[in-house]
Amino acid sequence: MLVRRAAMGLRRASTFPFSGRQREQHMSRAEANHIPASWRSLRLPRLEGWPSLALWAAAAACAAVLLLPTVYLVIRAFTASDAALQTLLRPRTWETVARTAGLALAVTAASSVIAVPLAWLTVRTDLPLRRLWSVLTPLPLVIPSYVGAYLYASALGPRGLLQQALEAPLGITRLPDIYGFPGALFTLTLLSYPYILLSARAALQRMDPALEEASRGLGSGAWGTFLRVTLPHLRPALGAGGLLVALYALRDFGAVAIMRYDTFTRVIYTQYRSFDRSQAALFALILIGLTLVLLMLEARLRGRARYDHSAATRPPAQVALGPWRWPALLFCGLVVLLSLALPAGVLVYWLVRGLLAGEALGSLGEITLNSVSAAAISALATTLAALPVAVLVVRRASGLTRALERLVYSAYALPGIAVALALVFFGVNYALPLYQTFAMLILAYGVLFLPQAVGALRAALLQVHPSLEESARSLGRTPLQVFVTITAPLIRPGFTAGAALVFLTAMKELPATLILAPIGFQTLATAVWSAVSEAFFARAAAPALLIVLLSSVPMALITLREHRDRP
Amino acid sequence: MNPVHCEQLSKSFRSVPAVQQFSLSVRPGEIMALLGPSGCGKTTVLRLIAGFERPDAGRIAIGEREVAAPGLFVPPERRHVGMVFQHYALFPHLSVGDNVAYGLRGKGRQAAVREMLDLVGLGGLERRMPHELSGGQQQRVALARALAPRPAVLLLDEPFSNLDADLRAALRTQVREIIKHVGTTALFVTHDQEEALYMGDRVAVMNAGHLEQAAEPEALFAAPATRFVAEFIGQASFVPAAVTENGLDTELGFVPQPVSAPSGTLVEAVARPDDLVLSADPQGNARIVSRTFRGGEYVYEVALLGSQRTLRCVCNHVHDYAADTRVRVALAPGHALAWFPVSEAR
Numbered sequence: 001m002l003v004r005r006a007a008m009g010l011r012r013a014s015t016f017p018f019s020g021r022q023r024e025q026h027m028s029r030a031e032a033n034h035i036p037a038s039w040r041s042l043r044l045p046r047l048e049g050w051p052s053l054a055l056w057a058a059a060a061a062c063a064a065v066l067l068l069p070t071v072y073l074v075i076r077a078f079t080a081s082d083a084a085l086q087t088l089l090r091p092r093t094w095e096t097v098a099r100t101a102g103l104a105l106a107v108t109a110a111s112s113v114i115a116v117p118l119a120w121l122t123v124r125t126d127l128p129l130r131r132l133w134s135v136l137t138p139l140p141l142v143i144p145s146y147v148g149a150y151l152y153a154s155a156l157g158p159r160g161l162l163q164q165a166l167e168a169p170l171g172i173t174r175l176p177d178i179y180g181f182p183g184a185l186f187t188l189t190l191l192s193y194p195y196i197l198l199s200a201r202a203a204l205q206r207m208d209p210a211l212e213e214a215s216r217g218l219g220s221g222a223w224g225t226f227l228r229v230t231l232p233h234l235r236p237a238l239g240a241g242g243l244l245v246a247l248y249a250l251r252d253f254g255a256v257a258i259m260r261y262d263t264f265t266r267v268i269y270t271q272y273r274s275f276d277r278s279q280a281a282l283f284a285l286i287l288i289g290l291t292l293v294l295l296m297l298e299a300r301l302r303g304r305a306r307y308d309h310s311a312a313t314r315p316p317a318q319v320a321l322g323p324w325r326w327p328a329l330l331f332c333g334l335v336v337l338l339s340l341a342l343p344a345g346v347l348v349y350w351l352v353r354g355l356l357a358g359e360a361l362g363s364l365g366e367i368t369l370n371s372v373s374a375a376a377i378s379a380l381a382t383t384l385a386a387l388p389v390a391v392l393v394v395r396r397a398s399g400l401t402r403a404l405e406r407l408v409y410s411a412y413a414l415p416g417i418a419v420a421l422a423l424v425f426f427g428v429n430y431a432l433p434l435y436q437t438f439a440m441l442i443l444a445y446g447v448l449f450l451p452q453a454v455g456a457l458r459a460a461l462l463q464v465h466p467s468l469e470e471s472a473r474s475l476g477r478t479p480l481q482v483f484v485t486i487t488a489p490l491i492r493p494g495f496t497a498g499a500a501l502v503f504l505t506a507m508k509e510l511p512a513t514l515i516l517a518p519i520g521f522q523t524l525a526t527a528v529w530s531a532v533s534e535a536f537f538a539r540a541a542a543p544a545l546l547i548v549l550l551s552s553v554p555m556a557l558i559t560l561r562e563h564r565d566r567p
Numbered sequence: 568m569n570p571v572h573c574e575q576l577s578k579s580f581r582s583v584p585a586v587q588q589f590s591l592s593v594r595p596g597e598i599m600a601l602l603g604p605s606g607c608g609k610t611t612v613l614r615l616i617a618g619f620e621r622p623d624a625g626r627i628a629i630g631e632r633e634v635a636a637p638g639l640f641v642p643p644e645r646r647h648v649g650m651v652f653q654h655y656a657l658f659p660h661l662s663v664g665d666n667v668a669y670g671l672r673g674k675g676r677q678a679a680v681r682e683m684l685d686l687v688g689l690g691g692l693e694r695r696m697p698h699e700l701s702g703g704q705q706q707r708v709a710l711a712r713a714l715a716p717r718p719a720v721l722l723l724d725e726p727f728s729n730l731d732a733d734l735r736a737a738l739r740t741q742v743r744e745i746i747k748h749v750g751t752t753a754l755f756v757t758h759d760q761e762e763a764l765y766m767g768d769r770v771a772v773m774n775a776g777h778l779e780q781a782a783e784p785e786a787l788f789a790a791p792a793t794r795f796v797a798e799f800i801g802q803a804s805f806v807p808a809a810v811t812e813n814g815l816d817t818e819l820g821f822v823p824q825p826v827s828a829p830s831g832t833l834v835e836a837v838a839r840p841d842d843l844v845l846s847a848d849p850q851g852n853a854r855i856v857s858r859t860f861r862g863g864e865y866v867y868e869v870a871l872l873g874s875q876r877t878l879r880c881v882c883n884h885v886h887d888y889a890a891d892t893r894v895r896v897a898l899a900p901g902h903a904l905a906w907f908p909v910s911e912a913r
Binding site: 468479 | 617646654713
């Protein structure tokens, strides 16, 4: 369509001597005499066509980059179809599928069991210290999975801190083995339940109290109302939060690798390290397939139920817990103890022990600088690249932009290890100059984090009513001028939020960094990883702490900003 | 040359026609009201003129310049049209002064801003931010901003719909005075009849994407061009009538008036609530169905006993009839009635 419009423009200018655009210019010259001087200075070069063209070109480039890893893996699988078929038929492949899916399901179920009561207790009851619990319970989000797994493994594993502490007084020399499924489930659940918690809390806060009152008025008891009205109302939120948790478990590399549970990500990494690259590529493709299935399931769930989230006009009624507040407090305390206090305590322990043992901190400055610069550059580049995509998706609704939106949304599910692997193979085979460069790392971050940036910008753009831009057009400004003077200043908070979000996730990213970082380019994440994989737990403490601090600062900024912006 | 001229405009959205073969000219210095039920396409007409939508067919000229025609589309920034949006669309990150200055260039813009704000009665508020203003003030800033570049035509989209009733009436007067003072041509969209009749020098009535009639407010009442206009303006009822040599013979009485149709033709006469007279009469020809008290008067809905046709009548507040009361209804217009040939649909 674009090409056709461009061609029409050319033809109009060349073959029709006095029509369309030229006639209009002729008219405007004739008219110039009775136009005030202030108008004449508005006549800038015509920019109607090219901003649109540039938008589409930029968005098409983004789409191509997003598609590159998957398409490359598909092509690779097809060119070696015999080997691929054999791999698919091997039982080990299906065992890995079962393990991966099983872990994702178990983590989602366990997270819901923790998160739904927490959400209800902190929003709808007179739980003592409610505000404190509301602040503390989402905090595990800032702990990357490999940091959490390292802390749990070093504390609860064989010959770990707990066992040592119990050995002297009680003579216990063996604890139940944490490695494998239990450790992976434990770690991933405690790190990812906040996704369900936050969306359930938001839904509970938005819920119109009249719904529950209507149910009580119609003769339903407190429990019946919860089961028949409240819980169904939460379903979309639980679906969305549950999807995030399942994706987290499916894509996670750090926790399963440290807990030594052979799901796809760990198997892929092992194959890659042992130069079984065709296998690794195929497994990466299967993993992408699994995440896409999950996304489609969620989309279908979401499509069926639409609830009007009309902003509640008054705060929901509070439930008095009575004597139930003691078990409720115990529950909240236990969750915070396990998900926050335990990791923090263990981290401090290793840090102090490392410092006492004279652990060298010398290279930490350079490593931190590497991490921060990679994350900052990727944040800026990715958010800028997301801008044209977001503008098209929000302002030019059409079949094509809806497809673009869907593509971006599904790219959110891409596992870091699969993207990294695809880019390595692509680099080796087709783009050798890019292979093992900083640019390649930034590109991988771009693929992984573009959806987040688009999401933030999309939300910001939706806040800017189109009539603002139309007003500005009517007042004599070209689309580009309107964007610079009106749209850009208004979406700046969204841009900042998007960039901060990308910074935060890039800071924590492990598998892509591990595979794609140039030789000798160590980041905080890879420093933690290499120390932990050699069981130097004390050495891992300082970089782990720095990651948590540096990635929680942007999160705090976003939260503060949201609170300030709310009148 | 008319400031705005639309010719055979058509526009569909996803093959649903919004505007069909719409032609309208607004005369210099005139305030034209575009009136119609919601969804009739009136806002689309405004957006086509402003250049926010491309017409599928037809032409638009603003002043001497054609701005939309087959193969021609002038973008909004080059149409010299001022637009006041329903929600005002003030730029929230710019001060009141900067909002008004946005469409101005070059030296003297500060003076122009001050002049415009004085004109709308907001002098001295240049440095305020839009959210610090009341709804009515925001609306006047939007007006000042649209008028500042001295547009060829001012377009207003439901300009008063966001205000409460008291403020609406006051602002209506002010806005009309400002527009008349500046002498600009204005086209404004509304679904509120009272507003259209008060503000508009002429009123264009739209229905289902078509222009039904464009005329002075009085003419819309006296001589509605279509059944829709008659029904829409002033809640008219239709009464069957036969044309006679010197008037209309209706089931509610004879109305003497010249009729330009051959005797014996069956027509429907337009009877407005105030053209009908009610009186209590146990042998009457109708009964009361319902009544609405409007303070100074009652509006009754009555059903004729013979045809079961329902009519609306307005009565002074002293005539209080309960539902089901038998009454006599008579036609006493005191002026010639508009009439339409009997439509085949009925």
